[in-house]
Amino acid sequence: MVRRAEILKECRFQPKQVSIAKAIILGRLISPRSELKTWRWFNNTTSLTEMMDYDIKDIGKDAFYETSDLLLENKKQIELLLSQREKLMLCLKSASFFMILTTLF
Numbered sequence: 001m002v003r004r005a006e007i008l009k010e011c012r013f014q015p016k017q018v019s020i021a022k023a024i025i026l027g028r029l030i031s032p033r034s035e036l037k038t039w040r041w042f043n044n045t046t047s048l049t050e051m052m053d054y055d056i057k058d059i060g061k062d063a064f065y066e067t068s069d070l071l072l073e074n075k076k077q078i079e080l081l082l083s084q085r086e087k088l089m090l091c092l093k094s095a096s097f098f099m100i101l102t103t104l105f
Contacts, residue, residue, distance in 0.1 A: 019054035
């Protein structure tokens, strides 16, 4: 099985950017907020820094903004790759996957 991080690597994300993207995605799933609030949540509320492949413990908030922009720039390719992987894993003829990166609050 291909790890989801491989999709980001296929979109030319650097290892540091992959870890930041994981933090952003997890933050949006667990506690949906803006990039700034996600950054604060990540650094002050969770211990996710210990679980990342790359050390982003003291990363500045601008890195969260930049990586969110990269996710948005690569949205179509990420959705396409996720859809292809889902079809392979579930033996589907067609599938739809939507990634929402908007702020809910």
